[in-house]
Amino acid sequence: MKRLLLICWIAACAWPAWAQDKVVVDGNAPDRIVNMKVSLWLPPTHPLVPATKAWADDIEKQSGGTIRMTIFPSEQLGKAFDHYDMARDGIADVTYVSAGYQPGRFPIAADALLPFLIKDGRTGTLAVDEWYRKYARTEMKDTYVCFAFLHDPGTLHSKKKIVLPSDLNGMKIRPAGSTISDMVKMFGGTNVQTSAPEARDAIERGVADAITFPWGSLILFGIDKAVKYHIDAPLYTALFTYNINLDRYNALSPGQRQVIDDHCNQDWAARISSSWIDFETAGRVKLKADPGHEVYPLTAEQLGEWKKSLRPLHEAWAAAVRKSGGDPDAVDADLKAALKKYQAGL
Known part of the structure; x- marks a missing residue:
């Protein structure tokens, strides 16, 4: 023992x-x-x-x-x-x-x-x-x-009203990521790379004119103090x-x-x-109720113009998938099927 x-x-x-x-x-x-x-x-x-x-x-x-x-x-x-x-x-x-x-x-x-x-x-x-x-x-x-x-989807928040892709021409925008960065360049805008905590200062100093950001986080970082206009649509x-x-x-x-x-x-x-x-949803509600901000929807025609103008972005994505050895048609079909299953598509 x-x-x-x-x-x-x-x-x-x-x-x-x-x-x-x-x-x-x-x-x-x-x-x-x-x-x-x-x-x-x-x-x-x-x-x-x-x-x-x-x-x-x-x-x-x-x-x-x-x-x-x-x-x-x-x-x-x-x-x-x-x-x-x-x-x-x-x-x-x-x-x-x-x-x-x-x-x-x-x-x-x-x-x-x-x-x-x-x-x-x-x-x-x-x-x-x-x-x-x-x-x-x-x-x-x-x-x-x-x-x-x-x-939850973010949108464009800016110092001037934006309704069409052409409105981005000549604007300086802080993008949310590489895809939105490509969109800004495609429509004639300039990307301003800055961190979220620095974004408010960049807009107030005129380094940037707009930002793509979720709604609640816009308030969390104080960026709502620097912008007035907000597209009420799920941009990204x-x-x-x-x-x-x-x-x-x-x-x-x-x-x-x-x-x-x-x-x-x-x-x-x-x-x-x-x-x-x-x-993020609560941030949208708060800004819509604030008289100092203009939160506006896109008309069906305006949304259609955005989607039509964004087709080259989808084509560029497909090319990148093919280059990596993937099948973009199959990938996209699978995503669309999942979005339809959960009624998540726009």
Whole structure:
């Protein structure tokens, strides 16, 4: 008996360092405690941060306390543009990736970024998460893609009224991403690259005349103080993914991987984005009620002119997918089918 206890004691002392000398017994299979770093480039006041905390807390609960996540907001671990590579290289274990931040890198995902395509973030998230799962495993193969989601559509906010594509000619605009940047250039405008916290100052100083931005975030960053006119139409949205380092995921026990899988589904994509969507929607309501702002819809004719003028943008997207070895017709048909299924198309 003493010899058996000695053997057990030696085995316990020889347990590798990464196990942190702690195990949780689930049946006959001990699970080591794993600490994971979650990197977000948004400030703590952004609604996505507490939503991610709720997601992480539920993972810890369902794993019996063996998966513990610490959230690092505000680019503490790296710049927003680097978050895909941070997940790939293990700088963080889970990262928040904006597919449009690196032009040309994720050409399939860019289909969801085309203007006047998706009418709202809630149904759009359901459609886009279902659609992109088929393609993410090849387009983002260096990581484990947890889910995809959208923010509620943003629009053009400006110092002068804009109703037609031709109105952008000669304007200086801060774009939301590479797709909107291409749109601005196509219509004769100039892109002004500046971060969200710097955008208000850029507009007030005349460096920019307009910005494409979601509604609630416009108020959060104080940009509403610098613009007066707002197109009341879903111009664009952005596709985001949560990406997990592959080595970290594969090193988990089967039970722990199942917990992660159970939190990397369409339901959690909707739950993560829900409070953010509500936040952006509330911003639109607030600005519409403010007499100092003019929030105006586009007529059917004006919207038709925008869509007609944007066809070259879709053709450029298709060419990029073909260049990467993909089939743009099949990709686009799959997206349109998903949007129709969830009644998310504009």
